[in-house]
Every structure is written in C-alpha cells, then in structure tokens.
Amino acid sequence: MKNAKIPCVTELSLHRPEVVRWQERMQLLEPYSDTIIVLPCSMKKPYSQSKSHTLFRKYTKGLQEVILTSPFGICPREMEKTYPIQSYDASTTGDWSDEEIKSSGKCLKEYAKDYKVIAHVSGGYKLACEEYLDNVVYTCNDENTRSNESLENLKNEVKKADKVSQNKHRIHDLRSIARYQFNTKKADNLIPDTTQTRGRFNTRILIDNNQIATLHFETGLYTLNLPAGEILKEQEINRVFINFDLKTNTLFTPGIDDADDNIIPNDEVVIIKDDEVVGVGKSMMSGKELVDSTKGVGVKIRHQIK
Numbered sequence: 001m002k003n004a005k006i007p008c009v010t011e012l013s014l015h016r017p018e019v020v021r022w023q024e025r026m027q028l029l030e031p032y033s034d035t036i037i038v039l040p041c042s043m044k045k046p047y048s049q050s051k052s053h054t055l056f057r058k059y060t061k062g063l064q065e066v067i068l069t070s071p072f073g074i075c076p077r078e079m080e081k082t083y084p085i086q087s088y089d090a091s092t093t094g095d096w097s098d099e100e101i102k103s104s105g106k107c108l109k110e111y112a113k114d115y116k117v118i119a120h121v122s123g124g125y126k127l128a129c130e131e132y133l134d135n136v137v138y139t140c141n142d143e144n145t146r147s148n149e150s151l152e153n154l155k156n157e158v159k160k161a162d163k164v165s166q167n168k169h170r171i172h173d174l175r176s177i178a179r180y181q182f183n184t185k186k187a188d189n190l191i192p193d194t195t196q197t198r199g200r201f202n203t204r205i206l207i208d209n210n211q212i213a214t215l216h217f218e219t220g221l222y223t224l225n226l227p228a229g230e231i232l233k234e235q236e237i238n239r240v241f242i243n244f245d246l247k248t249n250t251l252f253t254p255g256i257d258d259a260d261d262n263i264i265p266n267d268e269v270v271i272i273k274d275d276e277v278v279g280v281g282k283s284m285m286s287g288k289e290l291v292d293s294t295k296g297v298g299v300k301i302r303h304q305i306k
C-alpha cells in the first residue's frame with residue numbers, strides 16, 4: 001500500500017510526531033566520507049529523481065550527500081526513499097523563517113560535527129549553513145545552484161576530496177536505514193560487512209546466501225525473516241515474549257507476557273518463547289500496550305517456526 005502524503009505547510013509542521021522522531025533518529029547516523037556535500041531539497045521525491053539532483057549527482061559521486069529540508073531538517077542521501085521523508089509535501093522556495101533555519105541548522109550541525117562541508121546551497125539553506133557550520137566551502141555564489149558557474153565550483157571542490165569505495169558506501173547505507181528503523185546503533189549487526197543484496201525493486205538482504213530481510217521499495221524500510229529475528233534477540237531489540245505455541249499468524253495481546261518498552265506501532269519485532277525465536281512480524285501497538293492490553297491484535301506474524 002502506498003504511503004499517504006504528509007502535508008507540511010506551516011511552522012507547526014516542525015512539531016509533528018513524524019518530524020520529531022525523524023530528527024531524533026538522525027542523531028544515530030554518521031557520514032561515510034570525510035567530506036559532506038550539503039544540497040537543497042526538491043519538490044519531487046525521492047530527491048534523486050528531480051532535475052536539480054540528477055544534475056548535482058553528476059559531480060558528487062563517492063562523497064556523503066545530505067539534503068537540507070524543512071520541516072525534517074536533514075536527509076542523508078541514503079535515507080531519501082524512507083518513510084516519512086519520501087511522503088511529505090512542502091514549499092521548496094528556500095524562503096525560510098527563523099524557526100525553520102534554526103531547526104534545520106541545528107540538525108545539520110549535529111550531523112556534520114567537525115567534518116569538512118561543501119555547501120551547494122542558496123537562500124534559507126545557505127543561511128542555515130552560515131549560522132550553524134564552521135568548516136564550510138560555498139560553491140554557489142550567484143543564488144543559482146544549477147548555473148554553470150556553481151556546478152563548476154562544485155566539481156572543483158569535489159575533486160579535492162577523498163572518495164570512498166562503492167562497497168563501503170553500500171554497507172554504510174544499509175546500516176543507516178537499520179539504525180533509523182530500529183532506533184539504535186546496535187542494528188548495525190543486521191548488516192555485517194559480508195552482506196549481499198539481490199533485486200532491483202524490493203531488495204533482498206542476504207548473509208552467506210541466506211535471506212535475513214527485505215528492504216521494501218514502497219517504504220524504504222526492512223521486513224524481517226527468522227534469521228534477522230535471531231540477531232534482534234541477541235542485540236535485545238524489539239522483543240516480544242510469550243509462553244505458548246503459536247498456532248496462527250496473529251498474536252493477540254492476552255498471550256503476551258512482556259515486550260520491550262521502546263516498541264512503537266508498525267515496528268518489526270521478534271517473538272520469543274523459552275529463550276527461542278519462534279516468529280517475526282509487525283507490532284500493532286506500543287510495547288506498553290502489548291503488555292497492558294487485555295484484547296486486540298498485538299502482532300501480525302510474517303514468519304514463524306513450523
């Protein structure tokens with residue numbers, strides 16, 4: 001099912017739960033290269049399909065790109081197909097309020113830390129960079145990020161930076177999504193250095209030729225297979241505990257003994273009985289609700305031990 005569009009048309013959007021959660025989880029992410037390229041957002045999502053980003057990407061290969069956007073603050077390139085960043089509508093004029101500049105600037109500062117930054121931006125995007133970043137080179141001096149002069153400046157600055165191998169880049173991107181989705185750096189364990197990927201639409205994630213998860217095109221998030229459930233159990237992530245044998249594809253709340261507090265609705269979870277993984281699926285409730293509720297569907301089970 002396609003995700004509904006999220007309208008973000010006023011400053012109140014800065015306080016939407018999706019926006020607050022996004023900004024909090026961005027603090028778990030890190031650049032994969034020593035130099036970061038900051039770019040403006042586009043109306044078209046994912047950004048890389050827009051005319052402007054198609055142009056920018058001719059010059060930015062091998063370096064971490066991060067898109068500056070309001071109300072979400074920042075979007076590292078690898079996160080651009082992930083819900084909710086791929087489903088919001090907002091103005092892209094670059095005419096930002098003080099609050100938008102502050103919100104996005106603080107997110108960017110937290111992410112960029114002491115890394116060198118190439119800022120290919122103008123308008124409010126540039127104001128945010130100027131106010132919150134120190135180690136910056138600006139490549140757009142004519143207020144037009146698509147002008148020949150600006151693109152030439154971008155190309156020349158990128159040439160000076162150290163590029164990163166494609167495989168390191170790929171593993172980093174998969175881990176970034178896992179960190180965001182599971183709200184912990186421990187989720188890196190889902191993506192070891194030897195991880196393989198298959199498929200162009202939905203991407204199958206494999207370890208030693210065994211599928212552990214699927215990265216979905218529609219949501220940009222993972223659904224888990226049983227081997228990934230074992231990893232979640234080991235890392236103490238999104239666990240749901242029961243004391244009976246599963247008989248159906250639905251786990252009702254009266255059968256749940258305990259669950260991790262930080263689970264939120266639609267999270268991928270692992271179901272555990274007697275310290276053994278017996279299933280994986282999608283939670284319909286928060287961790288507290290899974291334990292406290294006396295009726296209702298707690299988890300829709302995708303895979304279980306037969």
